[in-house]
Amino acid sequence: xxxxMIRKNDAGGLLFYVAKKDMEETIANVETDxxxxxxxxxxxxxxxxxxxxxxxxxxxxxxxxxxxxxx
Amino acid sequence: MAAxxxxxxxxxxxxxxxxxxxxxxxxxxxxxxxxxxxxxxxxKCITSNRKSQPGxxxxxxxxxxxxxxxxxxxxKDMVHISHGPVGCGQYSRAGRRNYYxxxxxxxxxxxxxxxxxxxxxxxxxxGDKKLDKLVDEIDTLFPLAKGVTVxxxxxxxxxxxxxxxxxxxxxKELSKPVIAVRCEGFRGVSQSLGHHIANDxxxxxxLHNRDTDSAFESTPYxxxxxxxxxxxxxxxxxxxxxxxxxxxxxxxxxxxxxxxEMELTPKVKLNLIxxxxxxxxxxRHMEEKYGIPWMEYNLFGPTKIAESLRAIAERxxxxxxxxxxxxxxxxxxxxxAVIAKxxxxxxxxxxxxxxxxxxxxxxxxxxxxxxxxxxxxxxxFAHNDDYDRTIKEMGxxxxxxxxxxxxxxxxxxxxxxxxxxxxxxKEKYIFQKMGVPFRQMHSWDYSGPYHGxxxxxxxxxxxxxxxxxxxxxxxxxxWQKPAADDASAPVAASA
Numbered sequence: 001x002x003x004x005m006i007r008k009n010d011a012g013g014l015l016f017y018v019a020k021k022d023m024e025e026t027i028a029n030v031e032t033d034x035x036x037x038x039x040x041x042x043x044x045x046x047x048x049x050x051x052x053x054x055x056x057x058x059x060x061x062x063x064x065x066x067x068x069x070x071x
Numbered sequence: 072m073a074a075x076x077x078x079x080x081x082x083x084x085x086x087x088x089x090x091x092x093x094x095x096x097x098x099x100x101x102x103x104x105x106x107x108x109x110x111x112x113x114x115k116c117i118t119s120n121r122k123s124q125p126g127x128x129x130x131x132x133x134x135x136x137x138x139x140x141x142x143x144x145x146x147k148d149m150v151h152i153s154h155g156p157v158g159c160g161q162y163s164r165a166g167r168r169n170y171y172x173x174x175x176x177x178x179x180x181x182x183x184x185x186x187x188x189x190x191x192x193x194x195x196x197x198g199d200k201k202l203d204k205l206v207d208e209i210d211t212l213f214p215l216a217k218g219v220t221v222x223x224x225x226x227x228x229x230x231x232x233x234x235x236x237x238x239x240x241x242x243k244e245l246s247k248p249v250i251a252v253r254c255e256g257f258r259g260v261s262q263s264l265g266h267h268i269a270n271d272x273x274x275x276x277x278l279h280n281r282d283t284d285s286a287f288e289s290t291p292y293x294x295x296x297x298x299x300x301x302x303x304x305x306x307x308x309x310x311x312x313x314x315x316x317x318x319x320x321x322x323x324x325x326x327x328x329x330x331x332e333m334e335l336t337p338k339v340k341l342n343l344i345x346x347x348x349x350x351x352x353x354x355r356h357m358e359e360k361y362g363i364p365w366m367e368y369n370l371f372g373p374t375k376i377a378e379s380l381r382a383i384a385e386r387x388x389x390x391x392x393x394x395x396x397x398x399x400x401x402x403x404x405x406x407x408a409v410i411a412k413x414x415x416x417x418x419x420x421x422x423x424x425x426x427x428x429x430x431x432x433x434x435x436x437x438x439x440x441x442x443x444x445x446x447x448x449x450x451x452f453a454h455n456d457d458y459d460r461t462i463k464e465m466g467x468x469x470x471x472x473x474x475x476x477x478x479x480x481x482x483x484x485x486x487x488x489x490x491x492x493x494x495x496x497k498e499k500y501i502f503q504k505m506g507v508p509f510r511q512m513h514s515w516d517y518s519g520p521y522h523g524x525x526x527x528x529x530x531x532x533x534x535x536x537x538x539x540x541x542x543x544x545x546x547x548x549x550w551q552k553p554a555a556d557d558a559s560a561p562v563a564a565s566a
Contacts (some may be wrong), residue, residue: 022454
């Protein structure tokens with residue numbers, strides 16, 4: 001369950017940064033992305049999948065969240 | 072020699088790996104690769120930030136070097152204690168040439184060495200009492216020191232001293248920060264973890280100090296220079312460009328920097344990061360906690376400087392954008408003259424680099440401005456995100472080597488035959504004895520600054536005086552020259 005910092009990149013996309021692993025990937029797809037919640041299954045551009053229970057209200061980025069590795 | 076093709080470079084790597092035992096070969100193969108610009112993610116082609124192989128000659132440093140030597144060391148108005156035996160501090164003292172202004176020993180302490188000089192009894196009975204006394208002595212002798220950091224060396228972690236509690240106690244007693252930094256040399260695989268530990272200690276003990284204090288008057292143009300260690304005056308030659316543009320530089324991290332500047336950094340509008348590797352952690356923290364955006368920039372060589380200044384100006388209003396154009400135009404005559412003078416002398420020369428945090432990719436632009444080509448590059452302690460950024464900067468089919476060993480580097484040089492090598496002091500004399508021109512690129516070979524337009528002129532001069540030095544034609548003793556030359560000379564004279 002790594003701590004992940006989510007921040008916006010210059011293009012407006014979301015970056016998924018795991019400090020311990022020096023991993024920085026763009027988020028390709030978020031399951032729940034509405035005005036009042038954000039989260040669910042998250043897919044990154046490198047194909048890996050992560051999960052977080054939807055956060056409500058929608059967090060303002062940058063922020064640090066705890067993700068689970070999906071399957 | 073013409074540029075190598077992809078297959079040739081791959082064959083060279085295979086050939087160099089041939090001498091290793093099976094297991095070492097398998098491991099080292101992951102750290103050497105041929106650059107392919109089409110690869111988006113470096114982790115697919117190169118492994119980095121792994122433990123070095125036992126028995127090979129690695130060129131890395133330790134966590135203490137990353138914290139005391141790089142991040143904390145240049146903070147000039149604090150005393151940095153090398154806590155442990157005397158050697159670590161003494162042999163690295165002032166070696167990085169982080170310039171600063173101030174009266175050393177009165178209000179600044181950059182080039183001094185403070186150590187607790189551990190002896191056998193301190194190892195046996197613990198050194199906490201000694202540290203306590205040492206901090207008191209520092210406070211008596213150097214009352215103008217704004218704070219103290221305790222940079223632990225290996226034995227502190229091994230014997231389990233509680234430097235945190237001593238530091239906490241002394242912070243109260245002296246009412247100035249005494250910061251324990253757990254940067255024992257054995258932590259991590261290279262100095263990189265030392266950077267991280269130092270960043271974290273700044274985050275925990277420094278950044279929030281003025282959160283409730285609004286006395287500092289900020290302007291919309293406040294920026295901080297992060298990750299510029301003022302080697303040979305680098306930060307100063309960067310700072311004048313930013314100030315010329317109309318920005319206000321509030322803090323320099325950490326070359327010529329002070330504790331108070333670091334405390335004020337959370338009040339700036341934009342963090343400018345030069346060395347991404349050593350300071351990205353604290354910049355990310357400031358982005359999250361204070362909402363300060365950060366961006367990387369590169370002030371090596373006129374092409375990259377212009378690119379960077381424009382990119383920085385993009386973040387501000389028209390006044391700054393105009394300022395950036397004005398600065399670029401102001402220096403144009405100067406750098407055009409530098410290129411006109413040195414480019415003909417350096418055109419087409421090949422360079423191999425093997426340095427630390429940002430230079431293996433940042434300097435490429437400066438060499439290209441002089442018509443030179445970087446044919447191989449590598450980092451001592453980079454992580455994958457550094458290689459992500461490097462792949463785009465390097466040409467196709469060039470060599471990339473991570474944590475290169477002494478043997479591999481020599482073999483690469485023998486085959487690629489570069490006209491110049493830029494690396495550290497441990498490599499310098501080996502390659503000079505092999506007859507290859509060499510610049511020590513960690514502290515600019517006792518020259519500098521190399522940042523900014525002023526630095527570019529010095530950079531070009533230094534490269535020229537190294538490559539075109541007449542000594543490289545005198546590598547063979549006169550009596551070892553081929554006999555044919557001696558025989559033909561008298562005949563020609565008599566004929």
